[in-house]
Structure formats: C-alpha cells, structure tokens
Amino acid sequence: MLRVEIRSVPPIAKLYCSGRIVLGVEAETLRCMAGSRPERSLVVDLHQVHAIDAAGLGLLVELHRRALENDGDFSLANPSPWVRRLMTLTNLESVLQFEDSAGFELACCDERAMTA
Secondary structure, three states: OEEEEEEEEOOEEEEEEEEEEOOOHHHHHHHHHHHOOOOOEEEEEEEEEEEEOHHHHHHHHHHHHHHHHOOOEEEEEOOOHHHHHHHHHOOHHHOOOEEOOHHHHHHHHHHHHHHO
C-alpha cells in the first residue's frame, strides 16, 4: 500500500510517500496525485518508501520527463538507503535530481507563521 501526504508552498508541492511504489494501484495513486498538482515544482520524498519495482522507477522517470516537457521541476528527496542503492544500481542517479529538503521545510514553516 502507498500513502501520499501533500504539502504545498506555491510554486512547490512536496509529496511525502510511505509504503511501496509498485505496479498497480500504488503507482497509479502516485501518478494521479502528482499529475493533479498545479505547482511548477514537484518534490517526491522517498524517506518512508520500503519497496519500489521497475514500474515505480519508470513512473519516477515519467514524472521527471513530464515536468521537463512543461517547463517545470521534478526532484526526489530523502530516499531510503534501499531506494538510493536501487537508484545507483540502475544508474537513475544520473537522470533524476536529488535534493535536500531543508529549504522546503523552512519555507513551510515561514508560510505557516505568516498565516497564523
């Protein structure tokens, strides 16, 4: 099962994933949630992802490609050690962008402070 929590500070949306990104309902859930976001920049946090298969890896590449086609940004954050190793073995680290999410977290805190 895949759970996705979305936090948005325009123009960035961050999707916090936990569980599995595998062929079937899980991959379609992430595809639909990512595709429905109006923000220009999309960050997928993989910290709590414990399984990903070829369909899941393909979906991450698809989301990256779609962002490039729409002049947007797509990156991955906080991959679990298992996911990071898989990305290295498949050489996807050379294609996909990884980022430190600290800047996004600070922006979220600043946004909440301004609305309080």
